[in-house]
Amino acid sequence: MFLRLHRSALILVAVFVLGPFVPLMIQSFAFRWGWPDLLPSTWWLEQREKSLLPLAWDYVLSPYSRILEATLNTILIGIVVTALALVICLPAARVLARETFPGKHAFEFFLALPLIVPEAAIGISLLMVFIKLGLAGSYLGIIIVHLIPTIPYMIRMLTAVYQGLGAEFEEQAMVLGASRWQVLRLVTLPMLMPGVIAGALFTFLVSSNIFLLTFFMGQGKIITLPTLLFSKISGGTLDASAAGIALVVTIPGVLLLLLSERFIREEAFGKGFGS
């Protein structure tokens, strides 16, 4: 009984999550798909030989779509942003979780500000500054602006784990004769691991989904998956190649989620809190 309920709940979740992908997948293989046809009246493969130019997936997978360049850029920028955010946020979170100092609450609010101020407002004013600095249109410029909306998330997640960790574990290890390095390597880091991974995952996902700031700073010269997708779907309708690109755009996030799901369960929780 419970098992059956469990299973139907799972199916329901699957329908909600995967449902929207079904028309997207069909569209990506369509040539002509008009209302009220339930399925495309002409499929891409039927037209493939007749067409002068590559259609649908032929276009998406061809160099003309620039999907490879966009994917590599997205991953590269995401990794660097995540690494930098970690370097900045780990010490900051430790202080925020463990110490008290005057103006701490105001400071925490200040850290959340980038989430409240609209991206467009930040983007256009930063663009002026970055143009003067010569950073506009460079990878570095994009990486710096990506830190703005990602750091608040990272700080919050790491502060939460640091609070949960408590200083006692480290003190206990020191009492038992561990050096500072040993404490960091054998106690602090393993116990922080779930938070670090969750924070890194979140940062990467946020970074790889930023359109407006990336567009402003990349000036259209550096393309990522979101900017590529927006230039395809700004027309308002989704043709086969746009549907194909939309599907490809979701792949990094899905892969990462699957990967981290495994990692958090087996590595971090397994070793960190060794039951």
Place this chain on the structure above:
Amino acid sequence: MTITLLRMTLAASLLATSALAEDAAGFRENFLSGAAPWETVTKRAADEGTVNLYYWGGSDPLNIWMDQVVTPDLAKLGVTLNPVRITGTKDAIDLVLAEKGAGKALGAGSVDAIWVNGENFATLKRQDALFGSFADKLPNSAHFEWDETDPRALLNLRDFGLATEAAEVPWSGEQYVCAVNTGRVEHAAAPTTFAELRTYLEAHPGKFSYVKPPHWLGNTFVQAALYAHNPDGSGATPFQETLESLGAAELARLIQPGFEYLKSIEPLLLGAQSGNIRYPEDGAALNGLFLNGEIDFACQFGLYAVATNLANGTFPEGAQSFIFPEGNMIKNKNYLAIPSNAPHPAAALVLADYMSSVAAQASKLQFTGMPAGIDPWTLTTDEAETLSAAAPGYIGVTQAELDANTAPDTNATLVDVIEAVWLDYIERGSADPFDVIVARAVSNLSN
């Protein structure tokens, strides 16, 4: 670490800008005065090495053409094409102006050439952000009619009524053409005048809509309606004047009958029966309604739109062009402009000259269905044949019919007012007297 990287980038960008940028102003002077022979341009272009072309990137065939044809052709001239695909042309204009505001001069910006027309060109011109009169100094400028006394030169000399002063070179020519879905309506039953359109809609309510102004596809439909209802019967002629010379009161008199017509068909448009009138947001949305059979006619720029949209599946199988509205099918051109802060001005000129060649125009036509921007009567017989052989062909109309029904675009200063009047009078349904609405639109725009 961030600081060091920042310093390194700063140093690198300073180094890069110093070398060629210094003499960019001198180069511009020499070229525009006619002192520099074309060889110095091609040589400098090869030194500059790259050209950043900003263009609307929503069309797969155009993207393929850029990569498959333009890139290798320009590489032979020693220039690497960097095709920057943007979501809207205005983004590139904003970028040019932002960089200009930040003090980036010729040789130091990031946009070498933009695909523009109308309002966006007017903005660049108003902000003094154009390279200068280059178009009539290119070797391939012989492919355009520049003689003011020849009425056919109008589209090369004026962009939405605004003098181009050769600061942009025509790239493609277009005409506003409507398509009918013959799977639903016979070609012969399609309306040819606005009055027939209303009669059709009275019999088939809800089966038509036009793109919502201020989108240019919607503005053009409105302009055609205004031409056709011109109370003096002089069609497009008075609409070539600027707002200043025409005056608000005269404009109101000219456009009132057209707007009253548009108001009268509103209850017959798509969705009006359920109290929710739908104007599609842009060309793609319009095509979607047309493909789905929600509307029987779709009007947009596109001489070869039927052929190309059939070839990529965005039009229903029975789609055909038809003549509508008689005598007022607006024709215009779109252009390539070079901004005043182009980082590679010589390479931009080489690109502009290449785009004006017969070979480039013919292959663009073949790949994308974008009609030629060069004027066929300036070409040799062989060249003209190359061009017409590359055309995808008309479906449902003939060249003679199209030529017999052309009208010029509206002056850019009037387009803004007409846009504002449409939003006030049609969309918001303002109850004020018509001349008050027009006067308000004019005064709002002059502020």
